[in-house]
Amino acid sequence: MSELKVVLHVSEADRWHAALGNLANIVQHAPQPETRVVVNGSAVYVLQGQHDQLEHMAKAAAKGVAFQVxxxxxxxxxxxxxxxxxxxxxxxxxxxxxxxxxxxGFAYIKP
Structure with a gap:
């Protein structure tokens, strides 16, 4: 079986809660799949300031998740x-x- 690769697509600000839930499950998987989060549309608003969602994203990034904006x-x-x-x-x-x-070869997931 080939290595699992996942890309999450977040394009709406109100979908971050679902996306972060998916991301938490992916990051806990062992071995962790290669993971990207592509952010566009109104979802880019959430990438500013300081709040708990950004903290979750930062932790995922520290574990190797790539965030592409x-x-x-x-x-x-x-x-x-x-x-x-x-x-x-x-x-x-x-x-x-x-x-x-x-x-x-990334599997597309739209939370």
């Missing part, structure tokens, strides 16, 4: 890239990041 969505919502946590990586487009992940 859509530059187009940041621009559309007037969020500067430097407002993001240091563990978040800005990608040119969220939909392209999703397509690339799927091309590379």
């Amino acid at each position: 859509c530059r187009n969505s940041l621009r559309a919502h007037d969020i500067p890239e430097d407002a993001l946590p240091d563990w978040a990586t800005v990608v040119p487009g969220g939909v392209i990041a999703l397509a690339e992940a799927q091309r590379n």
Whole structure:
């Protein structure tokens, strides 16, 4: 069996609770699958400030989860890239990041 790879797609701010639940379950899996979270749409709002959801994301990032944030969505919502946590990586487009992940064998999950 090949190594499991998972990409979570979070595009709405109100879906973070479900996404973080999925992410917690994935991170607890042994061995942990290679995991990416692609963030676009209104979900980018949640990547600012200080709150408990960001703490959960930071812990997941520390365990190797990659967070990819859509530059187009940041621009559309007037969020500067430097407002993001240091563990978040800005990608040119969220939909392209999703397509690339799927091309590379990642299972797509939309919480």
